[in-house]
Amino acid sequence: MATATAVEIAGLEHSFGGLEVIARMDVSLNAGEVRGIVGPSGCGKSTLLELVSGLREPSAGAIAVHGSTSARDRLASCAFMPQRDLLLPWLSAIDNAAIALRNRGASRREARSAAHPLFERFGLAGFEGTRPAELSGGMRQRIAFLRTLLAGKPVLLLDEPFASLDAITRAEMQEWLAEALAAESRSVILVSHDVEEALYLSDRVTVLSPRPARAVAEISAPAPRARPRLESVTDPAFTAARERALEALTEASA
Ligand SMILES: Nc1ncnc2c1ncn2[C@@H]1O[C@H](COP(=O)(O)OP(=O)(O)OP(=O)(O)O)[C@@H](O)[C@H]1O
Ligand SMILES: [Mg+2]
Numbered sequence: 321m322a323t324a325t326a327v328e329i330a331g332l333e334h335s336f337g338g339l340e341v342i343a344r345m346d347v348s349l350n351a352g353e354v355r356g357i358v359g360p361s362g363c364g365k366s367t368l369l370e371l372v373s374g375l376r377e378p379s380a381g382a383i384a385v386h387g388s389t390s391a392r393d394r395l396a397s398c399a400f401m402p403q404r405d406l407l408l409p410w411l412s413a414i415d416n417a418a419i420a421l422r423n424r425g426a427s428r429r430e431a432r433s434a435a436h437p438l439f440e441r442f443g444l445a446g447f448e449g450t451r452p453a454e455l456s457g458g459m460r461q462r463i464a465f466l467r468t469l470l471a472g473k474p475v476l477l478l479d480e481p482f483a484s485l486d487a488i489t490r491a492e493m494q495e496w497l498a499e500a501l502a503a504e505s506r507s508v509i510l511v512s513h514d515v516e517e518a519l520y521l522s523d524r525v526t527v528l529s530p531r532p533a534r535a536v537a538e539i540s541a542p543a544p545r546a547r548p549r550l551e552s553v554t555d556p557a558f559t560a561a562r563e564r565a566l567e568a569l570t571e572a573s574a
Contacts, residue, residue, distance in 0.1 A: 324351040326475055326507035327372060331381035334367060341367050343532035344381070351474075354501055354508040356518030356541075358565065359528030360573060365511040366403060368533065369477045372509065373398045385475060399471035403479040405464040407452040413463050414439065414448040420471040438466050442500060458489040465497070469504070476508045482517065494520055495549045515565045520552055527565055529572035537568035 327349040334342040341364040349355050359365050370376045372383055374394030385394045399420075407416045415422070417438070418431035426434070432448075439445050442462055452460055461481055468476055481497065482490045498521055501508060512518040518525045519541045527537040542557035552558055 325349070325384075326351040326353070326386060327509070328384040329372070329381070330384075332368075332371065332378050332383060333380040334364070334371060334376070335379050340532040342371075342378075343529075343534045345533065345535050347526055347535055349507055349509060351507050352505055353524070354510060354522045356522030356525035357509060357511045357528060358513060358515050358518045358525055358569065359533055360530045360569070361513060363528050363531045364533035365513075365528065366479055369400060369479050369509065369511060372475075373400045373477050375400070397473055398475045398477055399468045399473040401464055401468040401476070401478045401481060403483065405452075405460045407460060407463060407467075409452050412449045412451055413444070413455065413459075416452065417463050417466040417470055419467060435466065435470055438469065442466060443496070456489070457485050458493055461485065461493060462496070465500070469500075469506075474506055476506050478508065478510045480511055480513065483513070490517075491549055497521060498549070515562055515569065516553055519558065519561055519565065520549060525561075525565055527568040527572065534572075536572040537565065539565050539568070 325348055329345055329347040332342055332345040357365055357368065371378050372385065372394065374391040377391055382389050383394065385397045414432050414435050418435040421431040421434055422428065436448070439448055444459070444462055447455065447459060455463065465481060468478070482493050485493060494517055501521065510518065510521055522541050525539045525541065526535050527539065528534065529536050539561050542555065542561055
């Protein structure tokens, strides 16, 4: 049986004025797949997500989300978690998480009762009324991720979700996200500059060259994602996949 395709990127090119950011890219994401995208700083990763999400139109090529190339349909199918959390400081954690429901016309009470079970499920019970400034970096990222989930879209675009966190919080958050994604049937594109993080969280990882970005390698992640992180990342098959990804990154940058 053919696997359903969630996102099909074909012959994609993008420039900002004279600055060529995406050279030529073909990437296909199966429905339910988690795809890591790794590449050097400034290579065009965030631009790629903005293009997929429908916030931008590409200079050339096509991006289809669930078969439609219209920007409007892409916006309707994708929830974008931006590189900075962008929580609204004047709203409580739960009102931030549930903002998409409010925007679609739900009452505050309805929005909160939809968000509440996720606070329980994701280790945030008791923080519903807390404002962003009083939350730790890890907590803020969890709220931003819940906000992305609660948008209710089938495709999640996650831009460096843990880049701003210290190493220990980051490792904890990776385990947390691995479990969260395993429990969801969404299709996910996860951008990271960290090969280990991308491989641990994804089914497959696409390695990008420096700007203008091209896809230079595609590497399957060997371990099931929900295993304890340390067990996954020290597995010989995982280490071998990480070496292959790092080699591809280094070769592309040479
Ligand atoms: N709106 C814009 N107008 C002009 N240039 C832009 C715009 N957005 C991004 N760029 C440029 O495009 C290039 C790619 O930027 P982008 O943010 O996509 O890279 P990135 O891989 O996400 O970087 P980082 O690793 O720092 O997050 C950079 O040179 C950036 O300066
Ligand atoms: Mg970026």
